[in-house]
Amino acid sequence: MQIIELANPTRFLSISARLMPVLVGATAVCFVVGLYMAFFVAPPDYQQGETVRIMFLHVPSAWLAMFCYTIMALSALGTLVWKHPLADVSAKAAAPIGAVFTFLALATGSLWGKPMWGTWWVWDARLTSVLVLFLMYLGLIALWRSFDDQIAAGRLCAKLTLVGFINIPIIKFSVDWWNTLHQPASVVRLDGPTIHSSILWPLLVMALAFSLLFLVLHLAAMRTEILRRRVDRLRRLAADDRLQQGA
């Protein structure tokens, strides 16, 4: 099956309807296993104690925050280059989900920062660039909501999304470029992960669970958006009919 076959919204709806129960089941299993490992298998840190377990929510949220924006940027390319009819649906559906993951990353990081750093918030490069990412999500959502014509909105939002993508590498490498309070990357790095496997495995399972959750939410939001546009069209057609009958 190629991605072009998904271009037909009706086919997309039928395929995603069949895929949905499988994905929901996989997400639930991953969350159960991941949370069990995070709370009962992973050892407490010798310095941070039990608070280190916040990491199992914080790090996947932050990854997903960036991943979601990457999906939006790819969708923006799909809208502008290939004019794929579902690309702008995907971009629009991803924005609120990405905003929530970014908010979760900021909130869990803040809760972790209070006992570890002694403050809820510092203006260091990593934290600030993620806050900017959150702002860009909100700006894009506001732009989507300001248009009636969703096709025109899609093309404009796609351009803005691509411009904002410049922030993603900045977030990723901010901990290496600047000397920050936030610790440097310890999982995704060229010379292999630097954290012990007893923590790495729960983290990876949680990351998989979060990714599946994103996929489920994204598909559901896309289906909702397609149906919403259809309802909108039918309403307009019905209003036109009534107008002609009256005239």
Add this chain to the structure above:
Amino acid sequence: MIGAVFLRDLRLGGAGFIGLTFFLALVTIIPFGVGPDLNLLARIGPAVLWIGALLSILLGLDRLFRADYEDGSLDLLLASGHAIEGVVLAKVAAYWVTTTLPLIAAVPFFGFFLNLEPVAIGALVVTMAVGTPGLAFAGAIGAAVTVSLPRGGLLLAVIILPICIPILIFGVTATRAAFTDPDPFLPPFLILIALTLFGAVVGLFASAAALRTATR
């Protein structure tokens, strides 16, 4: 009549989401300008949040009467025989609920960004809850005066910002007094209440008069 206009404006919503995002953006860029020194941010924090709230309130105000003016419902409201002051009251109240209440609710979170103490955050919420209705009423004058102009947004801010200065002064003074020891909190706070009440009366009648002139 007042209730009907109020409920209609509540249902239409407004610039609440954009206003809140603008507020967050303002708070975010301040440390880029003044540097990330947490002690300095804690000192200027109350002023930053007050100015941010003031600008966010002004941002959405140019749509307060404009949308109704453009689609003609303002003419109908004026021709209905009811006192236009009541319409202004309802619209300002709905604007305050949809746009300003979210700002005040967000202040505790933004306070963490600026390293504010809990006492300062509490004082900010209380003074803003009391002071921002005055800002909305003052802004209504600007919205009414510029209602028929094609690009009234910036002009509105220019007209209204000087009028808002007293509320800003006493709002920030009262907030600061709450967490600086020798300064008393109550006098500036009472003056703030008085300013809001005064602004409500003047704003109500002035914007009603301006609306009558603008739609003639």
